[in-house]
Amino acid sequence: MILSAVAVAAFLVAISTLMLYLDGDSVDTSPDVADVIREPDIIMPTKSSRPGCEEDDTCYIPSIITVDRDYTVSWANQDAAFHSVTSGVYGNATDLFDSGHMEYNDTFTYKFEHAGSFLYHCTLHPWMNGTIIVTE
Ligand SMILES: [Cu+2]
Numbered sequence: 209m210i211l212s213a214v215a216v217a218a219f220l221v222a223i224s225t226l227m228l229y230l231d232g233d234s235v236d237t238s239p240d241v242a243d244v245i246r247e248p249d250i251i252m253p254t255k256s257s258r259p260g261c262e263e264d265d266t267c268y269i270p271s272i273i274t275v276d277r278d279y280t281v282s283w284a285n286q287d288a289a290f291h292s293v294t295s296g297v298y299g300n301a302t303d304l305f306d307s308g309h310m311e312y313n314d315t316f317t318y319k320f321e322h323a324g325s326f327l328y329h330c331t332l333h334p335w336m337n338g339t340i341i342v343t344e
Pocket residue numbers: 256257290291292330331332333336
């Protein structure tokens with residue numbers, strides 16, 4: 209009787225250990241979960257709506273990043289003001305990507321499928337400029 213109780217207890221410990229292992233494994237390998245919890249690559253910080261952020265390079269943080277081709281870059285607006293992430297330069301936008309007006313806490317993503325150097329800007333604030341460098 210005691211022996212079977214020990215056997216049952218050992219079995220339960222083995223099962224719960226296995227469940228923990230399987231649980232941890234599924235979290236680590238799921239790309240969907242990884243995408244959801246991923247930090248944004250670039251943020252628009254507080255007060256980037258006022259001129260001056262370009263002087264210490266804090267309009268988009270960071271303003272230049274290098275990524276591999278087919279990487280999906282994410283931006284998050286952490287400022288109370290509207291901002292945009294728009295390809296090209298102020299007054300001369302290209303049609304590659306455009307977030308439209310992003311409010312506080314909005315995020316925008318774009319997958320870069322070609323290598324190159326891509327300038328972008330904010331349509332509301334001419335001093336806000338950034339660059340994505342995409343390598344093969
Ligand atoms: Cu802006």
